[in-house]
Amino acid sequence: MAAAMQPSQLLIIDLLRHGVRRHPQQEVVSRRIEGDIHRYTYQDCYARTCQLAHALDELQIKPGERVATLAWNTYRHLELYYAVSGIGAVLHTVNPRLLAEQIAWIMQDADAQWLFVDACFAELANAVVAQLPNLKGVVVLAESKQQPALAEVATPLYAYEPFIADQPTTYTWPALHEDTAALLCYTSGTTGHPKGVLSSHRAMVLHAQATASAELLDLRANTVLMPMVAMYHAGAWGAPYAAPLAGAKLVLPGSGMSGADMHELITKEHVNVGLGVPTIWLTLHNHLSEKSLNVPSLERVCVGGAASPLGLVKTFDQQYDVYWQPIWGMTETGPLACSAPPEPSLMALPTEQRYRIQTTAGRACFGVDMQIVNADGEPQPHDGETSGELRVRGPWIASSYFQRDDPDTFAEGWLATGDIAVIDAQGYMKVVDRKKDVIKSGGEWISSLDIENICSQHPAVNESCVIGVKHPKWDERPLLLVVPNKGHQLDKATLYEFLQGKIAKWWMPDDILIVTELPHTGTGKLVKNELRKHYQNYLIESQDAN
Amino acid sequence: MAAAMQPSQLLIIDLLRHGVRRHPQQEVVSRRIEGDIHRYTYQDCYARTCQLAHALDELQIKPGERVATLAWNTYRHLELYYAVSGIGAVLHTVNPRLLAEQIAWIMQDADAQWLFVDACFAELANAVVAQLPNLKGVVVLAESKQQPALAEVATPLYAYEPFIADQPTTYTWPALHEDTAALLCYTSGTTGHPKGVLSSHRAMVLHAQATASAELLDLRANTVLMPMVAMYHAGAWGAPYAAPLAGAKLVLPGSGMSGADMHELITKEHVNVGLGVPTIWLTLHNHLSEKSLNVPSLERVCVGGAASPLGLVKTFDQQYDVYWQPIWGMTETGPLACSAPPEPSLMALPTEQRYRIQTTAGRACFGVDMQIVNADGEPQPHDGETSGELRVRGPWIASSYFQRDDPDTFAEGWLATGDIAVIDAQGYMKVVDRKKDVIKSGGEWISSLDIENICSQHPAVNESCVIGVKHPKWDERPLLLVVPNKGHQLDKATLYEFLQGKIAKWWMPDDILIVTELPHTGTGKLVKNELRKHYQNYLIESQDAN
């Protein structure tokens, strides 16, 4: 029997509207690409979001159409988050650190019709647009479209500010169904081509509520949240949605990822909660200790995207009195699914015991179910010892990739994460390995397969293998192992030269080893696990040796 | 375009399962009807809930079937909340303070098939059951069915403990759709017969998330919540659902509503958040001040169901250091929709200003939209002055009554609440009257509630009531009825003088009657209808007499 409740839908725009209704004067502070600090209120943000929605309507953007962005964390990107989804179109955030070819491939795959781009990416945009004959237009996130690098753009070109300037500051949002697509993020998280995760309004609203709750980020009206995770990466972990919901002040770092930039914003804006990968907090720590600085306002850093190292957990506690709050998630899972917030019962534990828990990935929040399964898909005990592939389930977790089948990943109603994990009796999960071979460097993916494919094109290469090995700063970096063809000579320098220009600079392997053979399974697949184990400390040791 | 998210449903049973997963050892403490204190953990609660589900299956209770309860706030009632909805049936909570005929009428209207009843209501149950020939059976919430008063029950009779005892302690819950009906509560909130509000799983889960959030009850793992609102009334304001979600300790008072009972539980169980109507906190205060006691653990009382009187707000702050947190809602709205939690910005205000806000009904939480409309249904400004009928909208708000049309209440996608309210620029809402109690004098509204509130501050006034009665010129004029405190003398002149300057001149009652008592409903509300009928011609006749 069905109940008689109002058919109210969970819609993204209502998160911002709620923020405005309850906290109209709460601030959004951005470090602009132009370099200066911009500040306005949720009320201002909403007025400009309405203006943007009208402007999008004038472009005749249709429901479901993909609107791509290549942009840093600023207020304009925030307005796009709300206006594009609000009118029923799909915000398609693209990673500007990829090569133009990769970006064009992704936008083609997504069938993106419009591109909104930060002025600093004008040159990149030019290269991308040249490969996308069907693109309807480009909007540069600036005061004027006089960006030299965009001179050759063939499609219509607009500048954001004049584009929205004369529009009305209120807007009647369409009554969408909550299952409507809202956000499209690509991930290179598994092998092969990047894959799109298409999230719904419902998923993002439920995710925002979980994110704001005490089980995840615990956002409140007196939180000052600085997301150091990019808005082009997994929706900045939902921060743009959860902050207005909770009435938190939002501090957007623009492209300023240096320790000095972070320290300045934290100090001036009284940031008390940070959000980002371990590398970013290591960067902050390096800066602070080098300059003998402190961050008294900072209470917590919420850290995901990679495992939390014990050393940093301790350093942040003992040196800065900052709680290192581990989180786990992936683009396919909202992304947030697990965390270990500083609950009173946790903080009451002996310090070393608490630190140990802070190096896990935390516990599942309400809405997310987890299990670990063996190779036959059988659930394993949560005893803190038995490991298995982590599977997750919940209302903001992907059920398939955009326009792409992947029965291995989406098995029996669960998402198979590719993370090998243990779960203990208290529900704390810890990633112990990765089933997939992709490398995560400073929170971003490097495809081992891509590099291997390029290597294999060199006439002297018989077989190659790229693995991620431990790195003190970037968490993981690629190491390339190559077996030369019989009778061929090969050296590092030749291979580095060969790779030059074919892959992004930050994808370049940290070292290249010429070997005589590589281990294979019975079916002829590379056994990367074994290699990873063997070489895991290779970069650390070779550094020590220097 | 639809997104590709997992079709996970929001189901009530998952709130308890989550509580068990994250806080297995958290306690549920009940004052049993038997008189003693019972305590167990969420883990125990879940095991018994599973046993109950199996037992319900043995009774062959079908999806959608109504299972009625006549019961106080105890762990057994809590198990019924989860097991009955969990198997896809509908928990139908009935108010045991009604007359047997009223209860039978409601259960007949609801077509309830089973009745679960506290032993203390055995006699009542007997009288009810005699009028319900189609009832399939009765389960008495006790160790044994040897309840003398139930000797004559014709239908099968079970005792709860043996009924569930030998069942397995795990259960495979059906994969329900989230729109499935879960909870049926009747309200006598408007004139005529009581009406049923049938809530869905989705509504109750979203309501629980809102309830646990900082905007409403702000429940956390270190909250010890004591709901003094009955589990037969509007789902105990969602406390049974929200507490396990947040991992809060739940203290259930059974039938113990006295000041001494409350004080004992608060002190022994370290209750920090209470939930209930103003009267209950007045009862507590009377007891504490009579015995010179205090409640050091108590931090907040969350108070709804009636307006928050300034006097009590102050007393609780100044005498007990307890924050009086107003909430607003009604059976048709989940019930929780508005509150004014002690946000830092509120607590930073000058005390008197803060007190004033604490006497409003608070601000809408995420999910709830509000508007006030005039007699023509036109939205009115939120200026803190213009009043209108309050309308609300949201995913846990009723769209119709159970099996009953009421186009006046369910207008244009909104619920017309029947409350006359103002909303200020900050979003704080204040109920100024009930629509049916408001007095229309010369086309303008006079708030009976406002006048009553002022009267109640006179030391000699025990209770007061203002009704609108016929007037030859103004259509309606206010008439004030007052019951003096025992041993106090009161006369018209004193009261007129007291009101002078405190209300607008044209609000001054046309006459004041000193009476010995006023009629009340079973739940303690004034029956103004009766008084209006009795006194409708009072002014006309007294004028004629002149």
Ligand SMILES: Nc1ncnc2c1ncn2[C@@H]1O[C@H](COP(=O)(O)O)[C@@H](O)[C@H]1O
């Ligand atoms: N707390 C964590 N511990 C270990 N690995 C993590 C953690 N959080 C995220 N990851 C890794 O990052 C992946 C998700 O990456 P992405 O989709 O880019 O957000 C996961 O599948 C994990 O491999």
